Amino acid sequence: MSYPEKARRVIQLEIEELQRLHARIDETFAQAIERLLSTVRQKGKVIVCGVGKSGSIGHKLAATLNSTGATTVLLNVGDALHGDLGVVDPGDLAVMLSYSGETSELLDLLPHLKRFGIPIIAITGGAQSTLAKNADVVLDVHVTQEACPLNLAPTSSTTTMLVLCDALAMALLEARGFQSEDFARLHPGGSLGRALLTRVSDVMRSGDQLAVIQPETAVREALQAMTRARSGAAIVANSDGGLAGVFTHGDFVRAFQKNNAIADLPVREFMTPRPVSIQADRLAAEVLATLEKNRVDDIVVVDESGKPVGMVDTQDLTRLRLV
Template identity: 45%
Template structure:
């Protein structure tokens, strides 16, 4: 005979615990604001003047936070990487050069693997920025700039597991990265260049010319063509529209699937129509150097699924469909 499983805590108790944790961590982050001082400015100045890279280090949970801070710095215009302090004492110190700045994290400020690096850093003349929870600690006292990430208590009910302290350090690292980003004049396009595989990079770097159909894939009929020819061209190319061009090759209008529906509502004898009589004039168009994200907005604003792409003389050189933008990851 099987026994029933021991019931767990009531859902409300679980939520109460979660709320208490989040509130304590929120308070820990809020307390950092009042402790920002001239040392924060000094830390930023040291990093902005750095000719090398920011080497971020930390042990245990602080090491995990240090790794994230290094990644955030690197992606926002400040070259940075993480070095494990234990490995640094066994050869990886060679990764640090005199032109670098070291950012060292330790909640106590006394972590042996981190403080062991102090004499070596001083000998190399590498500036040290520390981030600790104790401004009087060894690491804080030997740093050119100290960032105070202290917390009143951990969110852990035993006040032991790093929770509020790691959250505070992470937030302070973000504050440092953003201050540096703004000081450097780092732009969204700069960010995209370091994230070419991400959706942001695709939105900011891809241009219409990278995605448009061209050459034999460009749907096009001459002005004065029978409507039947325009419909055949739309069907053949499968982009839902065709360009209509004049004798000089300039775009004078477009005929779309939507236009066809309106034509069927308004005309009984399609065989007698030319495309000129029912086309949309002048038709929405894009430039090949337009950002793909701009083309998306143009399509969404006008509720269309395709665009003619024209050159500086107004001649169609390509066609862009919403499916191309979806497939590329722009949207």
């Protein structure tokens, strides 16, 4: 078997286990979300515990929950019995991850968490394990086969656990009504933070950098206006200031290829009517999504009344390090 074939075999095995997980999702998952939602709404913390590979998955779950506004603490199981239990308060909730459900370190911690009276969600492949029997909600991540050719190294099981944790975090996010503005508040750094915190009005071209013409403007004059603005497109506005369309270098090239005597013809014959537009008060992140969806290089910016006030060029986003 070739190396690519081996890779496809591993991926296929993990896909099949994820399909089994998909089929197992039921009301138990809903119970877990309700418990998490109640904890977050009451300003409690989510305490995540795991050992080994499950601990690594728990680290990712804690990071995802924190990044989406659900206060989460990753409790080191070894340190928990030597003072770190001080982070646990009544009103918190514990998520304990162990594929076997018999990890001794976690079982040693169980009675102490029970003493706080906090609910426990177990993510385990051992539905009849000690951990499962002591949990309030059990989420089953059992797999029939690891993707390891020896059926030993945690592969399918860790993938299944990771995907279930992502499903928990995203379902909780939606249940809480978490919005892009909330995400921006928690991610101020890097290109993602800039895109989420920046408004369209902050990045759009306006003033001398914006070419605005009328439908009757000749193509020759439209090109001159675009050259002065150093822009690859011009907004076409009606006499009342309303948006009529957009005229781009691409429109010019396509028209010129059909008729090289177009310089004195009005741009209304070649412009793109009803161009892609976005309101000035929207987040710059929405510009990125709009560009990708519509596969255009320029987006007209409009005010609340729909009148054009600027334009965003993909080159501007690169210059501002938003992409």
